[in-house]
Amino acid sequence: xxTKREDASTHxxxxxxxxxxxxxPQTASSKKMDSNSIGVLMTCPMSPPYLEQELDRRYRLxxxxxxxxxxxxxxxxxxxxxxxxxxATIGANAELIDAxxxxxxxxxxxxxxxxxxxxxxxxxxxxxxxxxxLITDDAADLGIALILAVLRKIRGCDLFVRRGPVWxxxxxxxxxxxxxxxxxxxxxxxxxxxxxKRAEAxxxxxxxxxxxxxxxxxYKYYPSVIDLASNxxxxxxxxxxxxxxxxxxxxxxIDALGPKGVLINIGRGPHVDEAELVSALVEGRLGGAGxxxxxxxxxxxxxxxxxxxxxxxxxxxxxxIETRTAMADLVLGNLEAxxxxxxxxxxxx
Amino acid sequence: xRSSSFFHRRRRKFSSPQGRNQNLHRAxxxxxxxxxKLMENKGVLMTCPMSSYLEEQxxxxxxxxxxxxxxxxxxxxxxxxxxxSAVVGNTVLGADSELIDSxxxxxxxxxxxxxxxxxxxxxxxxxGIRVTNTxxxxxxxxADLAIGLALATLRKISVADGFLRNGLWKNxxxxxxxxxxxxxxxxxxxxxxxxxxxKRAKAxxxxxxxxSRSRKPNAxYKYYSSVIDLAANxxxxxxxxxxxxxxxxxxxxxxIDALGPKGILINIGRGPHVDEPELVSALVEGRLGGAGxxxxxxxxxIPEKLFQLQNVVLxxxxxxxxVETCKAMADLVLANLEAxxxxxxxxxxxx
Numbered sequence: 001x002x003t004k005r006e007d008a009s010t011h012x013x014x015x016x017x018x019x020x021x022x023x024x025p026q027t028a029s030s031k032k033m034d035s036n037s038i039g040v041l042m043t044c045p046m047s048p049p050y051l052e053q054e055l056d057r058r059y060r061l062x063x064x065x066x067x068x069x070x071x072x073x074x075x076x077x078x079x080x081x082x083x084x085x086x087x088a089t090i091g092a093n094a095e096l097i098d099a100x101x102x103x104x105x106x107x108x109x110x111x112x113x114x115x116x117x118x119x120x121x122x123x124x125x126x127x128x129x130x131x132x133x134l135i136t137d138d139a140a141d142l143g144i145a146l147i148l149a150v151l152r153k154i155r156g157c158d159l160f161v162r163r164g165p166v167w168x169x170x171x172x173x174x175x176x177x178x179x180x181x182x183x184x185x186x187x188x189x190x191x192x193x194x195x196x197k198r199a200e201a202x203x204x205x206x207x208x209x210x211x212x213x214x215x216x217x218x219y220k221y222y223p224s225v226i227d228l229a230s231n232x233x234x235x236x237x238x239x240x241x242x243x244x245x246x247x248x249x250x251x252x253x254i255d256a257l258g259p260k261g262v263l264i265n266i267g268r269g270p271h272v273d274e275a276e277l278v279s280a281l282v283e284g285r286l287g288g289a290g291x292x293x294x295x296x297x298x299x300x301x302x303x304x305x306x307x308x309x310x311x312x313x314x315x316x317x318x319x320x321i322e323t324r325t326a327m328a329d330l331v332l333g334n335l336e337a338x339x340x341x342x343x344x345x346x347x348x349x
Numbered sequence: 350x351r352s353s354s355f356f357h358r359r360r361r362k363f364s365s366p367q368g369r370n371q372n373l374h375r376a377x378x379x380x381x382x383x384x385x386k387l388m389e390n391k392g393v394l395m396t397c398p399m400s401s402y403l404e405e406q407x408x409x410x411x412x413x414x415x416x417x418x419x420x421x422x423x424x425x426x427x428x429x430x431x432x433x434s435a436v437v438g439n440t441v442l443g444a445d446s447e448l449i450d451s452x453x454x455x456x457x458x459x460x461x462x463x464x465x466x467x468x469x470x471x472x473x474x475x476x477g478i479r480v481t482n483t484x485x486x487x488x489x490x491x492a493d494l495a496i497g498l499a500l501a502t503l504r505k506i507s508v509a510d511g512f513l514r515n516g517l518w519k520n521x522x523x524x525x526x527x528x529x530x531x532x533x534x535x536x537x538x539x540x541x542x543x544x545x546x547x548k549r550a551k552a553x554x555x556x557x558x559x560x561s562r563s564r565k566p567n568a569x570y571k572y573y574s575s576v577i578d579l580a581a582n583x584x585x586x587x588x589x590x591x592x593x594x595x596x597x598x599x600x601x602x603x604x605i606d607a608l609g610p611k612g613i614l615i616n617i618g619r620g621p622h623v624d625e626p627e628l629v630s631a632l633v634e635g636r637l638g639g640a641g642x643x644x645x646x647x648x649x650x651i652p653e654k655l656f657q658l659q660n661v662v663l664x665x666x667x668x669x670x671x672v673e674t675c676k677a678m679a680d681l682v683l684a685n686l687e688a689x690x691x692x693x694x695x696x697x698x699x700x
Contacts, residue, residue, distance in 0.1 A: 047525055137530035141553060145504055145529075148497035152671070154662065155507040161663040162656045167649045172664075177671040178497075179489035201552030202493065298518040305514045313509045314518040320504070320528040 036060050038339060039080030041073075041100070043090040046109055048321060051328035055085065058332070064090070074099045083107060083335055088315070089297075091115025097124065105338045107331045111135050111318075113348060114241045114268065128348040129334035131327040133190060135318035140194035142317055143236055143266050146290025147183075147199075149311045150262055151176045156308045179203050184232030186225060186248060187239025187267070188214055195236055207232055210239070225249070229256035234264060241268040251276045254286055262288040266317055269295040278303050281310060292317050388690050392432035394452070396442035399461050403679035407437065410683070416442070426451045435459060435686055440666070441648075443467025449476065459685045461678055463487055463542075463669075465699060466592040466619060473700050480700040481685040484541060486677040487669035491589075492545035494668050495617045498641030499550075499585055501662045502613055503529050508659045530554050535583030537576060537599060538590025538618070539565050546587055558583055561590070576600070580607035585615060592619040602627045605637055613639045617668050620646040629654050632661060643668050 040059040042052060055061045060080065067073035081100045084092045088110040094117045097103060105127040106116055113130060121128050149155060152175045160172050183199045185192045185208040196206045196219060207220040209228040214221070222228040225248055229235050235257050239245050249263065249272040257263060263286060265272055274295045280286040281304060288309035294300045297315055304310050318324065333345050393411040395404065407413045414433065419425035426448075433452045436444045439461040446469045449455060457479040458468055465482060473480050501507060504526045512523050534550045536543045536559040547557045547570060557570040560579040564572045573579035576599055580586050586608050590596050600614065600623040608614060614637065616623055625646040631637035632655065639660035645651050648666060655661050669678065681697060688695050 047522060137554070138528055141500060141529045142504065145497070145500035145506055148493060149501060149506050149510075152494060152497055152667070154497055154501050154664065155510050157664045157667055158501075158507050158662055161651060161665050164651055164653070164656065167651075167665045172667055172670070174670050174672045174675055175667070177490055177673040178493045198549075198552045201549045203489070300513055300518070311506065311510055312513045313506070314513045314523045316504070316509055316523055316526070319523065319525050321525045322528040324525055 035339065037080075038082055039077060039102075040083045040085060040335070041081045043084065043086040043092070043096075046085075046087055047319075048324055048328075050325055051085070051109065051331060054328065054332055059083075059335075078102070083338070085109060085331055085335075086115060088112050088115060092121070093117050094120050097121065097126065105129065105335065107334045107338075109327055109331050112241065112268065118348070127338060127344060129331070129338075129344050129346050130348055131330045132346060134323055134326045134330060136190045136194050138318045138320050138323045139191045139238070139266055140198055142292060142313075143191075143195045143238065143264055144198050146264050146266070146292065146311055146313070147234055147236075147262065148178055150264075150288045150290045150309065151178050151181075153308060155311060181233040182207065182231065184208065184222070184228040184235045185219075186210075186228065186235070186237050186271075187245075188217065188219070189239070191266070192236070192238045193217075195238060204234075225253050226256045229253045229261070232257075233260065234262045236264045237267040237271045239267055239271070241270055246270050247273045249273060249277070251280075254280045257286060259285055260287045262286075262290070264290045266292045269293040269297060274301060281307060388687065391434050391690055392429065393435040393437060393686065394429075394433045396436065396438040396444070396448075399437075399439045399441075400675050400679050402676055403437070403461065403682060406679065406683055411435070411686070430454075435689070437461060437682055437686075438467060440464050440467060444473070445469050446472050449473065449478065457481070457686065457689045459682045459689075461682050464592065464619065470700055478700070479689060479695060479698060481682075481695050481697050482699050483678040483681045484697055486681055487674050488541045488545050490671050490674045491542050491617055491668040492549055494643060494664070495542075495546045495587055495589065495615055495641075496549050498615050498617070498643065498662055498664070499534075499587075499613065500529055502615070502639045502641040502660065503527050503532075503585075505659060507662060532584040533558065533582065534585045534587060535559065535573070535579040536570075536587045536589055537561075537579065537622075538588070538596075539568055539570070540590070542617070543587075543589040544568070546589055550585075555585075576604050577607045580604045580612070583608075584611065585613045587615040588618040588622045590618055590622070592621060597621050598624045600624065600628070602631075605631045608637060610636055611638045613637075613641070615641045617643045620644040620648060625652060632658055 035058050038059045039062060040055055041062045041064055042055060043064045045065060062073060062077055078100055079102055082102050082104045084106045086092050086108050091108060092106045097117060097120050103126055108116060108130045111130055111132050116128060157172050161167055179202045181204055183204045183206050185196055188208045188210045199206060207222055207228060209222050209225050254276055278301045281289060290311045292313045293315055300312055304312060330346060337344050388411055391411045392414060393407055394414045394416060396416050414429055416422060430452050431454055434454055434456045436458045438444050444458045449469060449472050455478055460468060460482045463482050463484050468480060509523050530553045532555055534555045534557050536546055539559045539561045550557060558573055558579055559570050560573045560576050588600060605627055629652045632640060641662040643664045644666055655663060685695050
């Protein structure tokens with residue numbers, strides 16, 4: 001399909017053909033013929049395979065991870081690459097952007113943007129899109145799942161049973177109730193609000209910290225994270241990662257949360273001073289933690305592996321088939337909109 | 350003695366779920382101050398270990414006899430039968446017909462549970478024996494666990510944690526799981542616990558359907574007159590009804606087939622609610638998508654075929670086993686016993 005940037009056909013029926021083509025179901029071969037000259041760089045493997053398959057079908061897909069020497073890819077192909085598809089693991093940093101002179105758009109398969117050099121994109125006029133909202137429910141569900149799993153020691157009990165085959169009733173330890181415990185949320189954006197809504201159904205009083213008080217909520221606002229931590233039993237990190245929020249959970253906040261408090265991190269690893277967290281948990285100065293993210297993924301602190309008051313997940317926040325498929329469709333939709341000169345579906349403002 | 354209007358004013362103030370518990374606690378504090386020595390000679394038989402806190406308190410206030418202290422239970426009962434005015438049982442060992450018959454002076458069975466399937470209620474009624482249980486105080490914990498099981502099963506929380514701790518994350522990502530929010534939830538039994546589950550699931554955007562003996566006029570949820578219809582129309586089926594002769598094996602082959610290979614069964618009711626061999630073969634053969642189980646037909650035995658499955662979460666009947674709730678349940682057992690022996694109205698009578 002011709003775009004404004006390419007030479008428009010001078011055929012008298014060009015616009016009719018365009019309209020008919022647009023209305024026809026796009027076949028694999030016709031799609032490839034039209035856009036297979038557009039180079040799209042995928043930064044790393046992403047699951048499910050659906051996204052890679054569709055990118056391969058629609059564009060000239062270059063897979064960054066197939067080139068151990070990155071220059072092998074970039075030198076011969078840098079002029080072709082007009083789009084980068086990255087994610088929360090590998091995005092588009094300054095070095096990559098500099099190596100791609102024809103880059104027009106970065107379509108991120110994530111909601112977090114900390115792996116994209118946004119300032120550089122802005123300078124170069126490179127568009128950036130992401131996948132907001134889609135992961136809200138999954139991330140919020142995971143926040144609640146972590147709380148329940150930590151407080152009720154679900155994994156510990158499951159392992160106890162599987163050691164079986166017979167357990168004596170009542171031998172697993174007593175755990176801790178969730179309903180009614182006070183929940184403090186750092187960052188009351190989409191995900192924070194979704195967590196609050198769910199926790200309210202468990203009769204949990206909700207409070208929050210955020211850069212500024214939100215006018216349209218009934219929850220109690222605390223102007224500092226330490227105050228929030230002192231006044232809640234379960235502290236949930238769900239703000240975006242910026243230089244200001246790095247190590248927003250530090251020694252003082254952990255001490256304020258205390259030996260009966262539980263920390264849930266579904267934000268980013270660097271939100272938490274991990275060394276302090278580990279020593280607090282090992283020494284019993286913090287009651288428990290549910291962590292989906294770590295400072296140096298895929299490394300996770302081995303000192304925590306023997307503890308039964310922690311739940312450790314390998315960054316699965318939005319890792320459901322339903323959500324990843326919807327995210328993939330949004331990445332594809334944004335790319336398509338860009339190359340058809342239509343308004344982007346979810347541009348980063 | 351406090352006046353009845355004192356209780357009335359206090360009860361009005363505490364009408365929320367937390368309030369009801371607070372009300373019970375206030376009643377306990379008041380009752381326990383009044384003449385504990387009157388009850389020192391009242392024989393109370395505890396059927397099995399259930400709570401060390403409850404055991405201590407029973408020891409302090411009554412003449413406590415522990416059925417498990419003796420290997421020869423029949424002799425033990427024979428020797429002490431005249432002394433025993435009360436039985437404290439639970440979901441493992443309650444008060445069956447044989448036990449009741451052996452205790453001629455039995456006046457009250459105060460169950461450390463909400464489930465009554467281990468108590469011969471008919472016999473109690475005939476003999477004029479009062480029965481109390483512990484409703485409400487454990488509703489929240491059991492409902493929390495149902496949601497915890499659904500999330501843990503769908504999002505494979507335990508499996509993912511094991512994947513990380515076993516060092517596998519260094520080499521590959523964990524696979525994709527399936528979303529909870531928005532899935533349709535079907536609840537068998539819309540009593541206290543079923544309603545609490547529905548309230549929580551709604552906050553995840555889950556459409557709610559239910560089956561019960563009769564439609565509930567105050568429920569805004571879709572009613573299904575048969576369990577099969579409910580199972581055919583939901584993705585997560587939760588068993589939350591009482592165990593009776595009618596509800597035994599209420600989840601059978603047909604219901605499991607209706608739920609299907611993408612469906613999840615959550616059982617926080619009783620093991621006998623589910624035809625366990627059918628459940629196991631459906632899971633092993635992939636005819637059912639997954640299960641989160643807190644109860645089994647022959648506790649403490651669990652079918653070993655389930656141990657290798659990653660789409661099941663297996664717990665050891667811990668529905669209400671939190672520190673907070675166990676204490677509240679124990680306090681309610683004690684308060685009911687004290688109320689009985691002081692000739693006051695029982696707090697949570699069943700019979």
